[in-house]
Amino acid sequence: MQQLTNVVALRPPQEAGDEGINRVLRALRTHLDMDVAFVSRFRERDRVFTHVDARAVAPLKPGDVLPLEAGYCKKVVDGLLPELIPNTAQVPMAMSIPETRALPIGAHLSVPVRLSDGQIYGTLCCFSALADTTLGTRDLGMLKVFAELIADRLEMDQHAKEERLRKHRIICAALAQAQPNVVYQPIVSLGDGTIAGWEALSRFSSQPKRSPDLWFQEAAEAGLGLEMEVRAVEKALEGLGQLPASHYLTLNCSPALLLSGRLAKVISDHDPARLVLELTEHCVVPDYDALSNALVPYRTAGVRLAIDDAGAGYASMRHILQLRPDIIKLDMALTQGIEHDAQRRAMASALIAFARETDTSVVAEGVETTADLLTLRRLGAHRVQGYLTGRPMPLVLAANWQVPRLAELFEPPSG
Known part of the structure; x- marks a missing residue:
């Protein structure tokens, strides 16, 4: 199954970094008992205040810009002002700077923020309105340590x-090449050996070569997760009309897509009774109530819900208990080799019994041997999906697919 990363709870890396630097500034300003601490970034002709922490109302804010030569920072870097000034009244050049009286600035510390390649990013500064003659070289040393932390x-x-x-560039290139491609894998009834439905699976031919779950993960990290998911669903639905009307189609969906509201428009022109939305074990659900509410209009219309990878971990069981799906899909780690493994049989039997009590159907995934298929049928699974009954295939094959060489398996036992 393709793993779809939930992007709802993710924050952009820059935002997370800003928060860390702001905490450093707060700790520094508080420890030194200063009124304002800030980081400024040098540009060609000016400097911009990127991070600011203040005791009360700050005289400046992130995003403010001053000429590069204004204030203390550039003069400290150029060696015209000392890095440590406990009392600005005792430094004539400091007193000649307009901001000294306007703010006012009574004590000032400033050190360069130097990157690993030696380039000066800007400065880390703090000041107070009143002079503070207790400030010394140890305080300056601490400021330099904090500047190194901020540079890192x-x-x-x-x-x-x-x-x-x-x-972002890689995902945009893949989308521009009409990726992903979609293949269809049959889901076969264990009652009579006929095809009940299909799962739409994404495949990528673009570079770099890697599994679909990594493509979707990277799309989410690039801020294009929903675009990639919507594209996959749209392309999967293009084939629904060419599949027999009695067959359903399973679509992999992340909680982020369901919560975004974008899916409703994509599936609006299709028969909801033929659609199944599938969540995997790997989907992070930050708010089950919100997700359940988002699913209500789909399920009311007749769209079914499947939980994938049951038996693979704790998350799938939480999905089942919280979301009450129509279909439970047993993970291949549970089904493969089940004929010879008593523990697998016991776990599968428990899940199938649960499904029976809750009027839920069971699809066993990853079925590759006749022995495993017969064991799952005996345990009470309703359908199977795997290489034994059909590999993922392009639509042109799926439209006329016949389950191979298995008719005898579905005949009633003799005698």
């Missing part, structure tokens, strides 16, 4: 930004 954080954020842009 800034470089990490820059790397994350570059990585996000790289991923």
